[in-house]
Amino acid sequence: MKLIDCHTHTQFSVDSEADINKCIMRAAELGLAAYAITDHCECNAWYDEAHYTSAPPDVDHFNYKDDFYGSVEAVTKLKEQYGGKLNLICGVELGQILHDTEVARIVNADKRVDFIVGSVHQVLGEKDFYYIDYEKLTMDEIYDLLERYFREVNEMSRTDLFDVIGHITYCLRYMKQRHGICPDISRFDDIIADTFRNLAQNGRGIEINTSGLRQGFGDTFPDLKYVKMFRDLGGEILSIGSDSHTVEDIGKDVEKGAETAYAAGFKRLAFFKGRKPQFTDIV
Template sequence: MRLMDCHTHTQFSMDSEADIDLCVKRAAELGLAAYAISDHCECNGWYEKEHYPEETWELLDYYNYRADFESSVSAVTALKEKWAGKLNLICGVELGQILHDTDAAKTANADSRVDFIIGSVHQVMGEKDFYFIEYDKMTMDEIYGLLERYFKEVYALSKTELFDVVGHITYCLRYMKQRHGINADISRYDDIIAETFRNLAQNGKGIEINTSGLRQGFGDCFPNLKYAKLFRDMGGEIISFGSDSHIVEDIGANIADGMRIARAAGFTRGAYFKKRKPYFIDIE
């Protein structure tokens, strides 16, 4: 099976210390058919902290993502030249909260060095990242209210042109289950998820199967087979795969499992991007 890993992080992400040179070397050793470095860039923290109203400072613990964006894109661009002919290296970015600052997102989209953009929602308007939310202090009604806001925001994102694939749909479930054993039933949002997928398919956009949940205690991919199949049923054709690695050793982790899920959902090929154009590899 020819593997690709299109969602990975390096030293230029605020939550990773993975040496970028070692990451590229590891991807080459694995013989990946496509390898994208997609460091974090949260649009709602594009500027330095002082740019934002003080009352919003508690929503983010890190700012000035535009500096990280430039550092990552510059480094990957140089490495693409160095590894030309030896590794299919892709200059990507994970744009978080696109709808919170579309001007920042448009700036990233306009950068001709960028091959690939993952559109992710790590936090909804007025809330902290799902990572930081204290779910054990919430009622189930409050949790379901938060999830509804998440899926509405992803739906709104699906109507824009500011990304190539939506990252880790169902990310909103990760920490409530891993840390607190809360198993929220998101089937109540299936209609809006289906409409989101229909928008993506009609706009030539895709989703990723993010395999991080298989190694981090969640027990499944983001999304799982049910929602990968729903995307296919709604006309989806573009599906990518990402380990969401933050350390060198996790590059390529469980990608074969993610590809098996895609195959079971009816996909026969996976996509990677160059110059914002999809290229396809058969899923065996």
């Protein structure tokens, strides 16, 4: 099985201290068929804090512009250094695309970027899902929040500003891990199915994010049901990422992610070079 890890973070992400050189050495040791560095870039906090004086976003870090350019410059140089030794991909996890599409277009226009994971970490007007105290919310409020999340993801799926949607059930992570709250998202299946049809029709994909397997969630983001739904609705582009923020977590559970992909009917996995999908067989 040729494994890939196309969602990872390094020292250029605000929530990671992973040395980028050690990350690359670890990926080479694992013999990954493709390894993408996708450091965080949140569109709603691209500029410094002073830029947002009229309506500052609810974030704890600003100036992602510097993070983005720092990561891309470093990975571009390392691609030259490791040429022929590792299939190193220069990527970015682009958050909150709809909150500032002008910023998203700046990132998309950078020709050094091979791959863009489009993610929604916070819906418009709310904190990142990481910071929400779900015990203070009623179930009706939680379902309202989830509906707004899936509708924002759906709207993003209609744009051309990303390659795959990252951890499409990310919204469930912290409410389950910290509070044992397990809402039934099947009520949003029509919205999710429409998102998947948009992606399939426009040559874009989703990822299987394996972080939930090691972080107490107990499953991938999304799980087998939704990976299969994507396949049944014509989806062909499926990536896998560990969402590692440490050297040790690179490649974690990507084999299990590949097994989920195969069980859903996929025979190959996608990675991107020059914003174009490339494929590797699962078996």
